[in-house]
Amino acid sequence: IGGMPPLESAGNVLRPETSVKLSLRLPPTANGRACGELLKEALLRDPPNGAHVTLDLEKASTGWNAPAMAPWLEQSIDDASQAFFGKPAMYMGEGGSIPFMGMLGEKFPGAQFMITGVLGPHSNAHGPNEFLHIPMGKRVTACVSKVLFDHHAASLRGETSGSTVHADSGTRHGGHGCC
Incomplete structure (x- = not known):
C-alpha cells in the first residue's frame, strides 16, 4: 500500500x-x-x-487444473510408490509450476502429467545452502523410471491417446499424448 x-x-x-x-x-x-x-x-x-x-x-x-489421471497412470504411480517407498502414493497441490504446466496443458491437451520433485523441510529450494537428500532423490528417480516403463507398456496396449511411437520408426513427438 x-x-x-x-x-x-x-x-x-x-x-x-x-x-x-x-x-x-x-x-x-x-x-x-x-x-x-x-x-x-x-x-x-x-x-x-x-x-x-x-x-x-x-x-x-x-x-491450471490437472486433468483426471488415466487408470494406468494412477496404478503405475501407486505401484511405484509402494515399490520404492513402501507406502501408497500421496498427492498435494502446490503453485510453483502452474505457469509452465498451464502452457504444457494448453499445447498438449490430451497429455497425462506426473509432476514430482524432492523437497523437504530443510531443502532451502532456490536459496542459500540448497539441500537435496540423495537417497530420496534416488527413490523418486526410480519411481519416475517405473512410470516411464509403464507408459510404454500402456502405449503398446492402446491405453494412451494417439498411436504408439517406436524408437526405430524415426517418428518424433507423435500423437501419443506424452510429448
Whole structure:
C-alpha cells in the first residue's frame, strides 16, 4: 500500500493519494482475464465520497487444473510408490509450476502429467545452502523410471491417446499424448 503513513505516525488524516497493489489467487478453472475485468468493474463502479479510482490490470493469469489421471497412470504411480517407498502414493497441490504446466496443458491437451520433485523441510529450494537428500532423490528417480516403463507398456496396449511411437520408426513427438 502506497501513500499510507507509517504505523508510528499514523492517525486520522486525509491523504492526497493511496495506491494499492492487489494479487489474487483464483480457482484453477477461473479465467484470469475475465476475473480481472470483473474486479475492475466492481472497484470502479461506485467509488466512495467522489474518490477518483483507477485500476491498471497488470497481469491476469489463468490457473491450471490437472486433468483426471488415466487408470494406468494412477496404478503405475501407486505401484511405484509402494515399490520404492513402501507406502501408497500421496498427492498435494502446490503453485510453483502452474505457469509452465498451464502452457504444457494448453499445447498438449490430451497429455497425462506426473509432476514430482524432492523437497523437504530443510531443502532451502532456490536459496542459500540448497539441500537435496540423495537417497530420496534416488527413490523418486526410480519411481519416475517405473512410470516411464509403464507408459510404454500402456502405449503398446492402446491405453494412451494417439498411436504408439517406436524408437526405430524415426517418428518424433507423435500423437501419443506424452510429448
